[in-house]
Amino acid sequence: MLFKLLLISILLGALKANADPLPSWHDGEARTRIIDFVTNVTTPGEAYVPPAERIAVFDNDGTLWAEQPLYFQLQFALDRVPAVVADNPALAKTPPFNSVLKHDREAMAAFGHKEIAQILLQTHSGMTTDEFADVVNAWIDTARHPGTDRPYTEMVYQPMLELLAFLQLSGFKTYIVSGGGVAFMRTFSERVYGIPPEQVIGSSVQVEYTEVEGQPRLIRKPGLSFIDDKEGKPVAINLHIGRIPILAFGNSDGDLQMLKWADRCGENCLIGIVHHNDAEREWAYDRDSHIGRLDKALDAAGERRWLVVDMKSDWLTVFPR
Amino acid sequence: MLFKLLLISILLGALKANADPLPSWHDGEARTRIIDFVTNVTTPGEAYVPPAERIAVFDNDGTLWAEQPLYFQLQFALDRVPAVVADNPALAKTPPFNSVLKHDREAMAAFGHKEIAQILLQTHSGMTTDEFADVVNAWIDTARHPGTDRPYTEMVYQPMLELLAFLQLSGFKTYIVSGGGVAFMRTFSERVYGIPPEQVIGSSVQVEYTEVEGQPRLIRKPGLSFIDDKEGKPVAINLHIGRIPILAFGNSDGDLQMLKWADRCGENCLIGIVHHNDAEREWAYDRDSHIGRLDKALDAAGERRWLVVDMKSDWLTVFPR
Numbered sequence: 001m002l003f004k005l006l007l008i009s010i011l012l013g014a015l016k017a018n019a020d021p022l023p024s025w026h027d028g029e030a031r032t033r034i035i036d037f038v039t040n041v042t043t044p045g046e047a048y049v050p051p052a053e054r055i056a057v058f059d060n061d062g063t064l065w066a067e068q069p070l071y072f073q074l075q076f077a078l079d080r081v082p083a084v085v086a087d088n089p090a091l092a093k094t095p096p097f098n099s100v101l102k103h104d105r106e107a108m109a110a111f112g113h114k115e116i117a118q119i120l121l122q123t124h125s126g127m128t129t130d131e132f133a134d135v136v137n138a139w140i141d142t143a144r145h146p147g148t149d150r151p152y153t154e155m156v157y158q159p160m161l162e163l164l165a166f167l168q169l170s171g172f173k174t175y176i177v178s179g180g181g182v183a184f185m186r187t188f189s190e191r192v193y194g195i196p197p198e199q200v201i202g203s204s205v206q207v208e209y210t211e212v213e214g215q216p217r218l219i220r221k222p223g224l225s226f227i228d229d230k231e232g233k234p235v236a237i238n239l240h241i242g243r244i245p246i247l248a249f250g251n252s253d254g255d256l257q258m259l260k261w262a263d264r265c266g267e268n269c270l271i272g273i274v275h276h277n278d279a280e281r282e283w284a285y286d287r288d289s290h291i292g293r294l295d296k297a298l299d300a301a302g303e304r305r306w307l308v309v310d311m312k313s314d315w316l317t318v319f320p321r
Numbered sequence: 322m323l324f325k326l327l328l329i330s331i332l333l334g335a336l337k338a339n340a341d342p343l344p345s346w347h348d349g350e351a352r353t354r355i356i357d358f359v360t361n362v363t364t365p366g367e368a369y370v371p372p373a374e375r376i377a378v379f380d381n382d383g384t385l386w387a388e389q390p391l392y393f394q395l396q397f398a399l400d401r402v403p404a405v406v407a408d409n410p411a412l413a414k415t416p417p418f419n420s421v422l423k424h425d426r427e428a429m430a431a432f433g434h435k436e437i438a439q440i441l442l443q444t445h446s447g448m449t450t451d452e453f454a455d456v457v458n459a460w461i462d463t464a465r466h467p468g469t470d471r472p473y474t475e476m477v478y479q480p481m482l483e484l485l486a487f488l489q490l491s492g493f494k495t496y497i498v499s500g501g502g503v504a505f506m507r508t509f510s511e512r513v514y515g516i517p518p519e520q521v522i523g524s525s526v527q528v529e530y531t532e533v534e535g536q537p538r539l540i541r542k543p544g545l546s547f548i549d550d551k552e553g554k555p556v557a558i559n560l561h562i563g564r565i566p567i568l569a570f571g572n573s574d575g576d577l578q579m580l581k582w583a584d585r586c587g588e589n590c591l592i593g594i595v596h597h598n599d600a601e602r603e604w605a606y607d608r609d610s611h612i613g614r615l616d617k618a619l620d621a622a623g624e625r626r627w628l629v630v631d632m633k634s635d636w637l638t639v640f641p642r
Contacts, residue, residue: 055519182563186563196373197562198563204560207560209552209578209582216582218556239525240519242507243519257530257537260537261530
């Protein structure tokens with residue numbers, strides 16, 4: 001009898017713990033809508049969705065981890081410029097690489113799409129896929145965010161980590177669908193987000209198959225293959241997943257088409273936007289921002305009753321402690 | 322689906338009873354090598370592979386289902402020509418569509434890559450992704466193989482269905498990696514092979530995002546986006562999965578690069594080729610065949626000790642009864 005009571009109290013404790021799967025979320029509307037949605041689609045009834053169809057998609061930059069003062073992958077590219085120039089000395093005197101080498105902040109601030117694309121392509125190519133993974137791993141293990149001095153893999157949002165784990169434990173297949181490079185994100189997606197490589201969808205460079213002494217190699221080339229942003233996101237979801245997600249989270253206009261694509265199931269889907277309005281603990285930016293502009297998608301959120309997560313008031317914690 | 326569930330429940334029973342998981346395979350070297358491999362990678366020890374890394378890739382045409390007298394998807398395209406011409410009457414007098422409409426066998430036999438590509442693109446585009454799935458479903462539910470009068474979904478290989486189910490029950494994630502169209506294969510991959518849409522990789526047409534009265538649509542365009550054949554297969558495996566498979570099966574030179582790509586793990590991987598040498602129960606063709614030519618990959622199989630499955634002697638049954 002004593003044992004039985006003990007077991008019941010342990011189980012009750014577990015149930016209680018299960019009742020709050022989102023400890024870093026303020027006990028308000030956002031948390032309630034998420035828990036209600038997950039409860040509804042996992043409980044037999046009208047809104048029930050079989051596990052195989054529980055597809056959840058998340059943007060990465062600004063949705064799962066921070067994106068200020070500049071996209072972390074762009075910081076990786078800038079950090080890699082010296083190594084690329086060492087391999088190809090002619091670049092030392094060529095724009096935009098010369099400005100990066102000289103830390104010419106004025107010139108760098110004036111970089112447009114063309115210069116950034118040049119830097120991204122040169123620093124992300126010219127080696128095998130295995131070698132690139134090694135290069136990214138070496139960077140991510142040592143690089144630190146200029147503002148917080150934390151490793152970039154700790155610049156992730158604790159409430160979103162809890163949401164990912166909650167969904168994974170509830171039978172969801174969680175995907176990243178990001179404008180970031182797929183090979184870049186795969187180096188940390190599994191250990192940081194619990195998202196395996198086959199569930200990471202992103203932008204990609206051209207990759208060429210070749211053989212060296214009969215051994216196959218995949219070589220990354222300095223050309224874009226796919227940009228997984230805006231209209232590209234639903235296209236990529238269709239190509240890679242072939243199902244319509246029932247949950248989608250983004251934070252910027254680059255996610256608008258993905259959010260609309262997932263918003264096709266009435267009460268049986270949840271569409272969310274992370275709104276950066278916490279200048280004290282993170283950053284505050286939306287309609288006028290150069291990085292992560294949130295303008296049209298914020299209007300759409302109002303019209304379509306999407307869940308706008310207010311970082312300042314909905315999140316008790318922003319980054320992992 | 323019912324058939325698949327039945328097969329899995331029979332196999333579960335067989336595994337539980339310690340019986341043969343591959344009842345349609347002759348008790349010979351092929352069956353032994355498969356069972357030894359699966360046992361080794363799932364049993365704690367030197368060859369053990371964690372479930373997350375148990376990736377198995379299969380070609381489709383000629384590996385999981387038949388491909389004679391012509392690729393089934395090409396038959397679908399030919400069957401769809403009248404509907405395409407009805408929508409676009411100008412095509413009725415234009416080659417190669419006029420030859421198809423007139424059933425001009427001589428002209429059709431002379432079709433080259435250009436004519437076949439034209440027919441494939443015109444019959445696979447000009448509608449939304451949802452509409453295309455409906456069109457394929459309607460065809461696959463009614464069309465019959467010209468030689469056997471069976472539905473195409475019954476022109477699958479019973480021993481390969483057993484292998485797929487055996488791997489799935491052993492913690493493998495099974496993928497199709499085929500030159501066939503990804504949207505075409507997804508209509509039946511789950512119910513026939515137990516392979517969900519997100520684990521189907523194939524060739525694809527260009528897809529364009531648009532909105533009609535605020536509702537998102539993906540429109541299939543008459544242009545190729547990716548050919549998942551030869552060098553394309555390792556490229557696609559890297560892009561979609563991001564891991565190196567530990568088991569790969571193909572049947573033709575179009576699979577050679579994929580088989581080499583997977584053949585990187587010594588005793589811990591299994592590379593197999595289905596050899597069509599059974600003119601009585603299926604078809605017999607290899608080095609000189611127009612469809613499914615198996616020449617260089619057969620040489621490689623000998624050099625690299627890949628498993629060549631001899632359809633005639635290794636399989637007790639070819640098609641499901």
